[in-house]
Amino acid sequence: MARREVLDRLLDLNHQRYAEEVAQGLHDQKGKSKKAKGKTSSKQPKADLDNQQLDLL
Template identity: 65%
Template sequence: MLDKLDHGFHLVGGRETRYTVGPYAQREFVDLLLELNHERYAEEVAKGLHDKKKSARPKPVRTSKQSGNTPPPLF
């Protein structure tokens, strides 16, 4: 799995250098998290938590009192 983490200073985000694991280890982490995400989603589907037939949650209705308390613009 992650035999070599390649700790050291690496370019992150194309702009800054940080002390972190190497690019290969980062890719492995993302792949493992994606796999786990798919497993969890499959479990939720099996439990019926993602039933497409159910209607979406209704959006909250704003009252005139709530809409009058908008913050001033920043610029």
């Protein structure tokens, strides 16, 4: 029973967030998907990637 309530609340929140995003112009209303902004990957030299990985350790 509690699981169903949580799922219902999440669904309501999802609809609310979507409506807010549409109001902000983040979604095309024709249903076509747009590429996400800011999700482009920049190519870094392999040496830079190796150094970043070592910094994490």
